[in-house]
Structure formats: structure tokens, C-alpha cells
Amino acid sequence: MSNGYRTGLTALALSLGLTALAIxxxxxVKIAFVDPLxxxxxxxxxxxxxxxxxxxxxxxxKGGVNxxxxxxxxxxxxxSPQETVIAAQKAIDAGARILTLGNGSxxxxxxxxxxxxxxxxxxxxxVIYLNYAAVDPAFTNDKCSYWHFRWDAHxxxxxxxxxxxxxxxxxxxxxxxxxxxxxxGQAVRKSAVxxxxxxxPDIQIVGDELHPLAKITDFAPYVAKIKASGADSVITGNxxxxxxxxxxxxxxxxxxxxxxxxxxxxxxxxxxxKQTGLKDRVFQITEGLANIxxxxxxxxxxxxxxxxxxxxxxxxRVRNEMEMLARAMNEAKSNDPKVFAEKLRGMKYKNIYGKxxxxxxxxxxxxxxxxxxxxxxxxxxxxxxxxxxxxxxxxTATVPMSExxxxxxxxxxxxx
Amino acid sequence: MLELVxxxxxNGVLYGMLLFLLASGLTLIFSMMGVLNFAHASFYxxxxxxxxxxxxxxxxxxxxxxxPVCVGLVGAAVERWxxxxxxxxxxxxxxxxxxxxAFVVEELVQMVWGKLPVDYRVPALLxxxxxxxxxxxxxxxxxxxxxxxVAIFLVLLMILTRSRIGLIIQAALTHxxxxxxxxxxxxxxxxxxxxxxxxxxxxxxxxxxxxxxxQPSMAHVxxxxxxxxxxxxxxxxxxxxxxxxxxxxxxxxxxxxINYSLGDALSAxxxxxxxxxxxxxxxxVTVAQVGPVVPYLMLVLILIFRPTGLMGTREN
Numbered sequence: 001m002s003n004g005y006r007t008g009l010t011a012l013a014l015s016l017g018l019t020a021l022a023i024x025x026x027x028x029v030k031i032a033f034v035d036p037l038x039x040x041x042x043x044x045x046x047x048x049x050x051x052x053x054x055x056x057x058x059x060x061x062k063g064g065v066n067x068x069x070x071x072x073x074x075x076x077x078x079x080s081p082q083e084t085v086i087a088a089q090k091a092i093d094a095g096a097r098i099l100t101l102g103n104g105s106x107x108x109x110x111x112x113x114x115x116x117x118x119x120x121x122x123x124x125x126x127v128i129y130l131n132y133a134a135v136d137p138a139f140t141n142d143k144c145s146y147w148h149f150r151w152d153a154h155x156x157x158x159x160x161x162x163x164x165x166x167x168x169x170x171x172x173x174x175x176x177x178x179x180x181x182x183x184x185g186q187a188v189r190k191s192a193v194x195x196x197x198x199x200x201p202d203i204q205i206v207g208d209e210l211h212p213l214a215k216i217t218d219f220a221p222y223v224a225k226i227k228a229s230g231a232d233s234v235i236t237g238n239x240x241x242x243x244x245x246x247x248x249x250x251x252x253x254x255x256x257x258x259x260x261x262x263x264x265x266x267x268x269x270x271x272x273x274k275q276t277g278l279k280d281r282v283f284q285i286t287e288g289l290a291n292i293x294x295x296x297x298x299x300x301x302x303x304x305x306x307x308x309x310x311x312x313x314x315x316x317r318v319r320n321e322m323e324m325l326a327r328a329m330n331e332a333k334s335n336d337p338k339v340f341a342e343k344l345r346g347m348k349y350k351n352i353y354g355k356x357x358x359x360x361x362x363x364x365x366x367x368x369x370x371x372x373x374x375x376x377x378x379x380x381x382x383x384x385x386x387x388x389x390x391x392x393x394x395x396t397a398t399v400p401m402s403e404x405x406x407x408x409x410x411x412x413x414x415x416x
Numbered sequence: 417m418l419e420l421v422x423x424x425x426x427n428g429v430l431y432g433m434l435l436f437l438l439a440s441g442l443t444l445i446f447s448m449m450g451v452l453n454f455a456h457a458s459f460y461x462x463x464x465x466x467x468x469x470x471x472x473x474x475x476x477x478x479x480x481x482x483x484p485v486c487v488g489l490v491g492a493a494v495e496r497w498x499x500x501x502x503x504x505x506x507x508x509x510x511x512x513x514x515x516x517x518a519f520v521v522e523e524l525v526q527m528v529w530g531k532l533p534v535d536y537r538v539p540a541l542l543x544x545x546x547x548x549x550x551x552x553x554x555x556x557x558x559x560x561x562x563x564x565x566v567a568i569f570l571v572l573l574m575i576l577t578r579s580r581i582g583l584i585i586q587a588a589l590t591h592x593x594x595x596x597x598x599x600x601x602x603x604x605x606x607x608x609x610x611x612x613x614x615x616x617x618x619x620x621x622x623x624x625x626x627x628x629x630x631q632p633s634m635a636h637v638x639x640x641x642x643x644x645x646x647x648x649x650x651x652x653x654x655x656x657x658x659x660x661x662x663x664x665x666x667x668x669x670x671x672x673x674i675n676y677s678l679g680d681a682l683s684a685x686x687x688x689x690x691x692x693x694x695x696x697x698x699x700x701v702t703v704a705q706v707g708p709v710v711p712y713l714m715l716v717l718i719l720i721f722r723p724t725g726l727m728g729t730r731e732n
Binding site: 046252 | 420423424427531533535537545552553555557558627628631633634668669673704705
């Protein structure tokens with residue numbers, strides 16, 4: 001054996017040893033993202049991954065948290081509560097102590113339940129669930145948990161904002177409700193009925209539909225029913241394929257109604273709206289949108305679209321969630337959920353639009369200004385369109401944070 | 417009410433005919449080869465994606481003819497180099513093969529076209545309203561879908577009952593050995609039928625793609641209901657598949673339009689509606705809400721009371 005060869009081997013062995021040694025020093029803070037990454041809701045989950053990856057890259061570029069880098073692990077829960085629990089366990093086994101999940105309140109409820117139990121049984125190894133989109137109001141009311149934090153406004157807050165906006169439109173006479181048949185959709189219809197009754201008793205609710213979640217391929221029969229009811233406006237909490245297909249069927253039947261939606265901006269929605277020509281007639285309520293003119297927001301949106309094949313920054317809440325998480329961890333000087341959760345509670349934060357927001361300590365619900373926007377052809381003061389349609393979301397009303405401040409029934413049990 | 421009935425009927429028949437385009441191929445393949453093709457809905461999805469791609473590159477009308485042929489060729493290839501190889505190990509491996517194929521196709525589609533729905537549009541020539549009734553428009557494209565599927569049904573009927581090929585196919589269905597003895601190339605007939613069936617599914621995909629959303633989950637969504645159709649109609653029976661398709665299409669559409677619940681039925685006959693107790697929710701569920709489950713309920717019932725299906729003849 002030649003000398004050179006031996007040196008080479010030694011070098012190889014050494015470098016291998018070094019890498020092995022180096023691993024603990026580079027230990028990463030693992031964030032587990034659990035959402036539907038297959039099936040008809042996959043487009044929503046996939047785009048969520050891009051949001052979190054983008055945020056983690058930003059945080060890591062600034063040095064990470066407590067000197068450690070963040071790393072994203074992704075798990076497909078197929079929109080199912082059972083799969084969610086399996087995915088969460090897998091994530092914990094892989095070393096993640098921060099879990100995030102957004103889509104489907106059924107899955108979110110399973111996650112809260114799982115995290116509560118896990119933390120009871122594994123003191124010292126607590127995990128935390130950061131909820132970026134599941135908006136069943138129960139999660140920050142009756143079912144509230146110390147280990148759950150929610151960044152999206154819940155269904156009742158959004159409905160209060162929507163009905164507040166509808167209140168001032170005297171043309172609304174007959175409203176049709178169509179929602180997905182699970183906890184979230186039921187919460188939407190319930191709050192719509194009570195709030196409309198309180199704010200506009202003259203409005204007639206001519207339909208109250210619940211359909212199966214993520215199973216309908218053709219909404220034409222539902223649209224025929226809406227049409228037959230004589231409704232002039234539709235309220236829906238539908239998301240993912242359930243909103244895009246609904247809008248598409250409405251386009252085919254030329255259903256000329258106003259749409260008050262939670263998530264019309266999701267994949268496929270804007271394309272369908274443009275196909276129907278529903279200019280200024282489809283509204284959505286969000287915690288932010290691309291066309292809010294602040295320098296920081298425009299730069300953010302431009303940069304993200306470059307990295308995500310033109311798709312927009314759907315979830316300003318993901319930025320809020322991740323920045324607040326990083327801040328809480330750095331301030332607590334700890335990556336242990338039990339320690340930094342204390343910092344998240346009641347945290348005040350200035351969002352990308354320069355507005356004050358906060359995480360309410362008593363129920364872990366995040367509060368912020370909410371925005372109602374309508375899809376409309378691009379005008380001079382709009383910068384971003386959606387899905388290359390030439391139509392974009394235009395701000396039509398701002399609901400200040402003070403008006404979204406609904407009371408809670410939460411009696412938070414603080415862990416000892 | 418009348419408008420709801422008219423539009424529900426139209427939508428129901430359309431959905432039924434679409435199901436039939438798929439079910440006809442599936443049931444033919446089953447009756448001939450004894451294989452329940454789990455990947456059949458995947459060919460429908462391939463049709464939609466091929467249709468989308470070809471209408472991007474060329475034109476929808478080109479896609480309408482070329483895409484089903486492409487899907488048919490893919491189907492024939494799957495039979496020739498896939499199923500036929502697996503065939504010697506028996507039916508279960510064949511079944512598993514098609515089962516796996518469905519997942520492979522879905523993954524491939526996601527790799528090529530991504531997980532997001534693609535923007536497959538109705539061609540400009542058909543992008544208008546065919547007619548207007550009670551203020552509701554009915555898109556021309558849907559009428560076009562209806563016409564195409566009815567035409568295909570008629571052509572299929574003619575081929576199977578009137579042409580020489582149809583005779584051979586029908587003979588091969590029941591007496592494959594005798595047909596082979598008479599000098600016909602039975603494996604080739606199998607391949608052609610499989611290819612043709614896949615092509616029909618592909619055609620359904622091409623015309624359904626713009627109306628429903630073209631996305632990787634479209635096969636998965638339609639697959640289960642397809643089995644309901646063929647089992648309900650009777651495995652291997654074309655007329656059975658036709659009746660079952662229309663029936664399921666109409667039932668699903670009309671169920672949605674009906675808002676009555678069991679509680680309403682009780683009130684109607686003068687009984688108090690139970691508002692408390694564990695099962696109180698059950699009385700409030702409307703027909704519209706259980707609509708999507710009805711076909712599966714039908715499946716269970718027919719398997720209990722008439723295991724051969726409506727028009728099926730097979731006993732084993």
C-alpha cells in the first residue's frame with residue numbers, strides 16, 4: 001500500500017469522525033409541519049410548506065434561534081385526525097418539539113388532544129402546537145389548551161367582521177349559507193345565523209347547506225339549489241377545492257350573487273371568479289393581503305412570488321407565527337416549549353403592515369386588524385394579481401383590532 | 417321548484433353519462449378478463465391531463481381526438497406488458513397490479529403537472545350559454561359533454577351488437593377458449609378491449625377536465641363511485657352499467673336538492689320530533705347531507721339482496 005493511499009484513508013477516517021462529532025454541535029430546532037400533502041386539499045398544504053420554508057430560511061439567515069438553525073420537517077396527515085396523531089408522534093420521534101398544523105379543524109382538534117395527553121405523560125419533554133389556520137372557535141374557548149396557540153382569527157371573529165360589513169349594504173335581502181359538514185363549517189353557519197339575526201333581522205336566510213368536506217367534484221346541483229332559493233348573497237367558509245369548485249359551478253350557471261367568503265383566495269378560486277366575471281362581487285376576509293401598500297409588504301410579496309412560481313403569500317399569519325416564535329425562543333434563551341410558551345403568551349408584535357397585534361394570554365388567540373377585500377381587475381393602485389388572471393384582491397374595508405376583540409370562555413389550566 | 421327539477425335532471429343525467437363512459441370500459445374489461453381494474457379512474461385522469469396538455473400545445477379539438485387515443489395506447493401497453501405478464505400468477509396479483517398502478521399514475525401526474533389543479537379551460541367555441549331557463553344558464557360545454565357521451569353510448573351499442581368485432585368480443589366474454597380455437601387471437605382482443613376501455617375513460621377525462629377540476633386527486637375521488645356503478649349494475653353487464661350510472665347520477669343530484677330530514681317526516685305524520693337524547697342529531701340530518709353516502713348504501717343493499725347486481729348474470 002502506497003504511503004499516499006494510506007494518508008488518504010486516514011484523512012477520510014478523520015473527516016468522517018469529525019462529521020460524526022460535529023453533528024451534536026449543529027443540532028437543529030425541528031419544526032414539524034403537519035397538513036394535507038396529498039388528496040384534493042394538497043395544493044393548500046403544499047403552499048403552506050413553501051410559507052414555512054421561506055420563514056425558516058429568513059430566520060436562519062439572521063442566525064437562527066439561540067445559535068441554532070431551524071429545520072422544517074413535513075408530514076402528510078391526509079386531512080384525517082387519525083393520520084394527524086400518527087404524524088405528530090412520528091415528528092416527536094424525529095426530535096421535533098414544535099408542531100404546526102393549519103388545515104381542517106378536525107385534524108387540529110386531534111392535534112390539541114394529542115399534545116395535551118403527550119405533555120401530561122411526558123413531563124420535561126413537552127411539545128407545543130402552533131395553529132396557523134384551523135379556526136373552530138372552540139379551540140380558544142371551551143377546548144382551549146395551554147399548549148395551543150392560534151394565529152388566525154377564529155370563525156366567529158371573521159363572521160363578526162363579515163356581517164359587520166354586510167350590515168351596511170341595504171341591497172342584501174336573502175342570504176344562502178353553504179358550508180362544509182364538520183366542526184368548522186358548522187361553526188360558520190351557526191355564527192352567521194346568530195349574527196345576521198342580531199345585526200340585520202330583516203335579512204332572510206333562504207338556505208342553510210352543509211356538504212361533505214373535500215368530497216364534492218361537481219357543485220352544479222348545489223348551485224341550482226342556491227339559484228332556486230332566490231338568494232342575492234352567499235356566505236361560505238369553504239376552503240381548498242370546496243371553494244374553487246363551488247365558484248366554478250357558479251360560473252357555469254352564471255349565478256349572479258355576492259359571495260362573502262373566508263377563503264376564496266385559495267388555489268383555483270381567483271381563476272373561477274374571473275371566469276364568471278364576478279367583478280367586485282367576491283369578498284374574502286383575511287388578516288392581510290398582497291395589495292396593502294407598505295414598502296415592506298410589497299418587497300416581501302415580490303420576493304416570495306419569485307420563489308414560489310408566482311403564487312402569492314397567502315398566509316401573513318405564518319410570518320407572524322414564525323417571527324413571534326423565534327422572538328419568544330430568543331427572549332427565553334431556550335428552545336424548550338415549556339419555557340418559551342410563557343413568552344408567547346401576551347406577546348405584542350408589530351406586523352408587516354406596521355400595525356400592533358398581540359397574542360391574548362387568557363386563551364392564546366392572536367388579535368390583529370382584519371381586512372375585507374374583493375377580487376377585481378387590476379387597477380393602478382394594485383400591484384399583484386392572482387394566478388396570472390390579471391385580477392387581484394383589492395382592499396375594501398379594514399376591521400380594526402379593537403372590533404375583533406370577542407370575549408372568551410376559556411379557563412386556561414396552566415401546567416405546574 | 418320546477419327549475420330545480422329540470423336542472424337537477426340535466427345535471428343528474430350528465431353526471432350519470434359521464435359515469436357510464438368510465439363504467440362501460442371498466443365493466444367490459446371485467447367481463448372479459450375477470451380483472452376489476454382499480455386503475456381505471458387513473459386513465460380518466462390521464463385523459464384530462466393529456467387533454468389539458470394537448471389543448472395548451474395545439475387545440476382542444478385536436479386534444480378531443482388525440483388524447484383518448486394516447487390514453488388508449490397507454491392502456492393497451494399496460495395490458496400488453498403489465499397485466500399479461502402478471503396474468504400467469506392469477507387474478508389476485510392482477511388486482512394488486514392495477515391497485516398499485518393507480519398510485520403510480522397519481523404520483524407520475526403529480527411529478528409532471530404538479531399537485532395544484534391545472535388551468536384546463538372550456539374551449540372558446542363552446543364557452544357560451546346553451547340556453548337560459550328561469551334565469552339560470554346552462555353552459556354549452558355541458559350540453560356538449562352530454563351529446564358526446566350519448567353518442568359514445570350509441571356507437572358502443574352498435575359496435576357490440578352489430579359489428580363483427582363486437583361479436584368476437586361478446587364471444588370472448590363467455591367462451592374465450594372456443595374463440596381461440598376458432599383462430600382468433602384472444603390476447604390481442606383482450607389488449608384491444610383494455611385499450612379501448614382506457615380510451616373511453618380518457619375521453620371522459622378530456623371532456624370532464626374543463627368542467628370539473630383537473631387535479632391529481634380526480635381519479636381518487638371518482639374511483640369508489642365507479643365500483644358502485646359496476647357492482648350495482650352487475651359486474652360485466654353493459655346495460656346494467658348504463659342503468660346504474662344514470663340511477664346514481666340522478667339519485668346523487670336529487671338527494672342534494674331535498675332538504676327534508678327524518679324529523680320532518682315524523683312531523684308530517686303528526687309525531688313529535690325527538691329533540692333530545694344521543695340520537696337526536698340523526699333526526700335533523702337532511703337527505704341533502706346524506707346524499708353522497710346514498711350510492712354506497714345502495715351498494716351494500718344490492719350486495720345483500722341481489723349479489724349479482726341489477727343485470728348481472730355471474731353467480732360466482
